[in-house]
Amino acid sequence: MIELHRVSKVYAVGPVKVPALCDVSFRIDKGEFVVLAGPSGAGKTTLLRLLYRAEPPSDGEVEVFGQDVGTLRRAQVAALRRSIGVVFQDAKLLPVRTVYENVAFVLRVLGTPRRDITARVFDALRVVGLSSRAQAYPAQLSQGEAQRAALARAIVRRPPLLLADEPTGSLDDAMAAEILEVLRDIWAGGTTVVLATHQARVAAALRRRTLALEAGRVVKDEG
Ligand SMILES: Nc1ncnc2c1ncn2[C@@H]1O[C@H](COP(=O)(O)OP(=O)(O)O)[C@@H](O)[C@H]1O
Ligand SMILES: [Mg+2]
Known part of the structure; x- marks a missing residue:
């Protein structure tokens, strides 16, 4: 590889x-x-x-x-x-978007159909253990949660x-x-x-x- x-x-x-x-x-x-x-x-x-x-x-x-x-x-x-999914030391989330939107964003720019976006975002959030925080804003997250959101964003395109x-x-x-x-x-x-x-x-x-x-x-x- x-x-x-x-x-x-x-x-x-x-x-x-x-x-x-x-x-x-x-x-x-x-x-x-x-x-x-x-x-x-x-x-x-x-x-x-x-x-x-x-x-x-x-x-x-x-x-x-x-x-x-x-x-x-x-x-x-x-x-x-x-x-290639990439994550850094700093989660680099968009502060004015929810966790859901931060993760969905990378699919939207690819033109993924909306129903697929919802399913894939929740899939990624489940993998990182953040399903219950989908509607939270970055400022409401612990650093560990923010990093998990960054991981969800990195893997949502599989x-x-x-x-x-x-x-x-x-x-x-x-x-x-x-x-x-x-x-x-x-x-x-x-x-x-x-x-x-x-x-x-x-x-x-x-x-x-x-x-x-x-x-x-x-x-x-x-x-
Ligand atoms: N954009 C850059 N311009 C000049 N030097 C750089 C740049 N990026 C890294 N370096 C230098 O390259 C070397 C390796 O850095 P880096 O790859 O960041 O190491 P690490 O991630 O292991 O800390 C260091 O000497 C660093 O100063
Ligand atoms: Mg380094």
Whole structure:
């Protein structure tokens, strides 16, 4: 499903070149749950951004769903992103919309028929355990609930791949455990999951394959 071959990424900040990833190669098969571990600055976010083509690689090939994403045209990039759910540390919900509307929005822009939208939104909310909060506004949610709403929004299109970048980064332990449990359920439902975290506790608790990054290089791949 994902294959990186000798991938490097260098950011140019004015005249300065900042290396973010260096000669990274690995493969992730359909149905895997992979933890991308490593300290802050190791290159985790950069790696995820290459997968959904927020950035092109500087060198090497990034293959997702059998496509070389570095060479995609604009319309193909849009199609790629529709097949990938993404969640971040911050839930980024629209404050003036209810939970239901926040999740429904991504289906509306795709032109999904209204009756399908209702069913699919409630499906997604059920998966994340938020059915009873559909009419709440983001300000009324706990941080853990907000993150679950963001997860519902990420999976409502039923993407085969879910990327989570520090999804537990701003949560206390109990809420973090809940989010990990939801991610596990999503994975058990057949979605391939890649979770980036700098929290060694989180990586250890998951007991899944762990790719450890340090200074832009894969230093460990086990589990
Ligand atoms: N947009 C950017 N411009 C310049 N440097 C960046 C940019 N994004 C990340 N970097 C640098 O790339 C390296 C890896 O960052 P990042 O991928 O965010 O690591 P992580 O997510 O593991 O904390 C760091 O040195 C960071 O400063
Ligand atoms: Mg990061």
